[in-house]
Amino acid sequence: MRRGALITCLAVILGMSASAWGGEKKVVRIWHTETEPQSVAAFQQIIQDFEKLHPDITVKQEALAWGDLEAKLTAALAAGAPPDASHGQAVTCASFYAKGLLRDQEDIAAAIGRDNIWEAVRRQCLHDGKYYGIPHSAATSLLIYRKDIFRQKGLKPPETWDDFIKVAEALMERDASGRVTRYGLSLPGVGLFINIAVGELTAANGGRLFDLRTGRPTFTEKQVIEVLDFYKKLNDTVLPPGWLGHGYLDTFANLATGKAAMLYQGYGRGAGYIEKYAPKEMANPEHFGVMVKPHGPSGKETAAQIDAEPWMIFKNAKYPEEAAEFLKFFFKEENYIKYLHTVPIHLLPTLKSVRANPAYQANAMVRKWKEWQDMQYRYFETGRAKPTLIVEWDDLRLPFGLEILGSGIVPDMVTDAVRGMPSAQAAAKAQARAEELITKLGYKRW
Amino acid sequence: MARPSDRDPQPAASARLDRPPGAALVGPGLRPRAARRRPAGWQQRHSLVGLLTIAPALVLILALTLYPVAYSIWLSLLEKHSFFPQERFVGLENYRYLWGDPEFWTSLWYGVVYSFWTILFQIILGVAAALILNETFLGRNLVRGIVLFPYMIPTIVAVILWKWLLNDTYGVINYWLLALGIGREPISWLGADHIMLSLVLVSIWQFFPFVLLSILARLQTIPEELYEAAKVDGASPLRRFTHITLPQIRGILFVVILLRSIWMFTKFDTVWLMGEGAGAGRFIRTLPVYAYMRTLTYYQAGLGAALAVIMFAILVVCTVIYFGLFREEADIG
Numbered sequence: 001m002r003r004g005a006l007i008t009c010l011a012v013i014l015g016m017s018a019s020a021w022g023g024e025k026k027v028v029r030i031w032h033t034e035t036e037p038q039s040v041a042a043f044q045q046i047i048q049d050f051e052k053l054h055p056d057i058t059v060k061q062e063a064l065a066w067g068d069l070e071a072k073l074t075a076a077l078a079a080g081a082p083p084d085a086s087h088g089q090a091v092t093c094a095s096f097y098a099k100g101l102l103r104d105q106e107d108i109a110a111a112i113g114r115d116n117i118w119e120a121v122r123r124q125c126l127h128d129g130k131y132y133g134i135p136h137s138a139a140t141s142l143l144i145y146r147k148d149i150f151r152q153k154g155l156k157p158p159e160t161w162d163d164f165i166k167v168a169e170a171l172m173e174r175d176a177s178g179r180v181t182r183y184g185l186s187l188p189g190v191g192l193f194i195n196i197a198v199g200e201l202t203a204a205n206g207g208r209l210f211d212l213r214t215g216r217p218t219f220t221e222k223q224v225i226e227v228l229d230f231y232k233k234l235n236d237t238v239l240p241p242g243w244l245g246h247g248y249l250d251t252f253a254n255l256a257t258g259k260a261a262m263l264y265q266g267y268g269r270g271a272g273y274i275e276k277y278a279p280k281e282m283a284n285p286e287h288f289g290v291m292v293k294p295h296g297p298s299g300k301e302t303a304a305q306i307d308a309e310p311w312m313i314f315k316n317a318k319y320p321e322e323a324a325e326f327l328k329f330f331f332k333e334e335n336y337i338k339y340l341h342t343v344p345i346h347l348l349p350t351l352k353s354v355r356a357n358p359a360y361q362a363n364a365m366v367r368k369w370k371e372w373q374d375m376q377y378r379y380f381e382t383g384r385a386k387p388t389l390i391v392e393w394d395d396l397r398l399p400f401g402l403e404i405l406g407s408g409i410v411p412d413m414v415t416d417a418v419r420g421m422p423s424a425q426a427a428a429k430a431q432a433r434a435e436e437l438i439t440k441l442g443y444k445r446w
Numbered sequence: 447m448a449r450p451s452d453r454d455p456q457p458a459a460s461a462r463l464d465r466p467p468g469a470a471l472v473g474p475g476l477r478p479r480a481a482r483r484r485p486a487g488w489q490q491r492h493s494l495v496g497l498l499t500i501a502p503a504l505v506l507i508l509a510l511t512l513y514p515v516a517y518s519i520w521l522s523l524l525e526k527h528s529f530f531p532q533e534r535f536v537g538l539e540n541y542r543y544l545w546g547d548p549e550f551w552t553s554l555w556y557g558v559v560y561s562f563w564t565i566l567f568q569i570i571l572g573v574a575a576a577l578i579l580n581e582t583f584l585g586r587n588l589v590r591g592i593v594l595f596p597y598m599i600p601t602i603v604a605v606i607l608w609k610w611l612l613n614d615t616y617g618v619i620n621y622w623l624l625a626l627g628i629g630r631e632p633i634s635w636l637g638a639d640h641i642m643l644s645l646v647l648v649s650i651w652q653f654f655p656f657v658l659l660s661i662l663a664r665l666q667t668i669p670e671e672l673y674e675a676a677k678v679d680g681a682s683p684l685r686r687f688t689h690i691t692l693p694q695i696r697g698i699l700f701v702v703i704l705l706r707s708i709w710m711f712t713k714f715d716t717v718w719l720m721g722e723g724a725g726a727g728r729f730i731r732t733l734p735v736y737a738y739m740r741t742l743t744y745y746q747a748g749l750g751a752a753l754a755v756i757m758f759a760i761l762v763v764c765t766v767i768y769f770g771l772f773r774e775e776a777d778i779g
Binding site: 041067070099177242244254259402403437441 | 525527528529530532613614615616630631633634635636637638640641674721722723724725726727728739741742743744745746747
């Protein structure tokens with residue numbers, strides 16, 4: 001009797017274990033950079049709907065801070081445990097493509113319609129005619145300013161960097177004792193954002209960061225040195241003294257609370273922060289407007305940065321095919337719109353059909369902050385927006401963008417300049433470091 | 447005169463047990479071990495069993511300590527991409543490169559500055575707090591619990607908390623400094639000029655409880671009679687501290703300074719989270735941060751490993767010197 005019971009128990013345990021092994025789910029790991037709680041929640045909803053259709057798959061999302069992504073991603077790659085799919089900068093996608101790490105996404109492009117992908121973001125990770133990354137959304141950097149004060153002071157939109165400094169100085173405010181109570185500008189001092197700013201300022205100054213033919217850095221060219229001079233002037237006149245220690249969110253806090261009058265590296269998601277943190281009566285586009293970014297002394301046209309991380313799928317990950325299935329599901333209009341609406345002014349649709357979709361248009365924030373959206377569309381449609389550190393689209397063919405981005409060489413160049421080193425010397429120092437890095441990586445072609 | 451540690455421990459133990467030197471310890475009713483006759487191979491088999499018994503632990507120790515160190519040294523001799531399977535043996539080239547790399551020397555300097563000031567003030571604050579918390583007062587246990595708080599909370603929480611407090615736009619610290627009339631402008635605690643000071647302050651706050659805990663544990667074992675006798679002899683509190691407390695805690699102080707020095711010199715998380723390596727963070731780019739950057743943002747695993755090996759070598763040399771300088775404390779510790 002006792003023996004019988006024991007055998008039954010063992011059989012039940014073995015049976016349960018076997019069914020657990022047999023029914024083990026595939027766990028697809030997805031990393032992304034949309035950390036706002038409503039985005040994480042919407043993404044989770046999409047995951048749950050996907051899992052209902054694919055009971056053998058579990059999708060686990062991890063929302064990472066934008067500035068942390070590349071370092072974590074490469075650490076995971078170094079450890080041999082990359083996620084199945086992840087966001088990444090365009091330069092990251094280019095570097096990973098060059099190293100043969102990515103699965104192509106032609107099937108995803110076919111599923112969502114190749115022609116349906118917005119032309120302005122197609123080249124984010126398109127190599128040899130194939131998609132290796134499709135942006136999860138699109139956005140550009142924005143010059144955001146206090147429209148109400150700007151009007152009060154009767155200022156004109158700046159066209160050049162010199163004009164810009166004059167406007168920023170005019171927007172500054174001091175108390176009776178001469179203490180600054182509102183700075184003209186707020187900039188993030190974080191490495192990633194300095195990389196972004198140097199890229200777009202160089203483009204706005206008619207310059208380049210790399211020689212396309214040889215890949216040699218061109219930091220010592222006049223246009224880049226003028227960028228450093230511009231940084232110096234901003235630092236000496238209109239920026240808060242501790243700006244090098246300010247994060248991206250600090251700059252929005254500065255704007256929303258009236259401590260700064262302008263942001264050069266603002267983004268659409270700032271509309272949400274303004275609605276949350278600015279006084280209620282001021283949280284509207286009448287107080288916080290956007291205007292065209294000025295150009296430098298050697299440039300003729302404006303420039304902005306594209307924030308549109310492509311989804312990358314790692315072919316050596318555990319479940320790349322399942323990740324691709326999930327992304328096809330993610331881009332289905334009914335799911336995709338849910339995601340875009342979590343940060344409506346920042347997450348502009350990658351798919352043309354969605355932009356025209358009434359369900360997408362039916363959003364109060366989209367209507368309220370239309371001016372901000374339109375400015376981003378303007379940068380895209382005039383071709384004046386490029387990804388981080390990219391001045392010309394062909395720069396994406398250079399396989400070492402990721403390493404330059406991560407190395408801190410460009411932010412160090414700016415730090416050296418604003419801390420007193422002559423711009424030409426700071427540029428020469430950075431040039432030498434970048435050349436050495438590229439040489440050591442085995443990409444020297446000059 | 448030989449110091450206690452220099453003596454052969456066996457006679458002392460024998461003396462304590464009141465038995466003749468050389469006699470083996472035996473249980474009641476057993477013959478002395480020396481009198482037993484063992485087969486010739488028994489001793490060998492016995493040793494083999496012993497070796498086999500400790501083998502798993504030995505393998506684990508080798509795998510978890512020696513192998514990573516050896517692998518790092520090997521890696522430092524290669525020019526290797528961090529995640530791409532390309533490598534080339536370059537001998538000591540990475541070390542030669544670092545010798546001429548100004549970033550390396552700056553990072554080393556930042557690391558020394560950071561370690562020195564944080565250790566100094568952790569010790570001063572930790573010992574002072576331990577002395578206070580060793581006294582009897584109402585609510586002592588509660589205070590003992592509260593002071594451990596900084597050491598218990600995760601580093602990420604501690605750093606975010608301090609970054610809020612120190613923020614030059616909306617931080618509470620600047621608010622109070624201005625409200626109290628200390629300074630006219632807010633101080634950019636996280637800007638290039640003050641970020642090292644902020645990092646040192648945060649680290650002292652975060653890690654002094656370890657010193658406190660270690661010293662307090664030792665203080666509680668000092669016989670009260672020593673202090674009573676000193677009081678009877680008319681010794682002032684300062685003399686009681688210098689002549690009783692300090693000699694009693696010097697052993698643990700030796701260990702605490704050694705551990706904290708190693709930990710602060712190799713501290714990564716707090717430093718990285720405070721500055722993330724660039725912008726103002728460049729001014730707190732210590733050696734561990736630089737090693738991390740070389741490995742995982744420049745993707746030069748060989749150079750990163752060379753930096754790690756150099757850190758290891760610096761610590762070994764400093765530890766040997768430290769042991770040499772404080773031999774007596776080392777014995778007690």
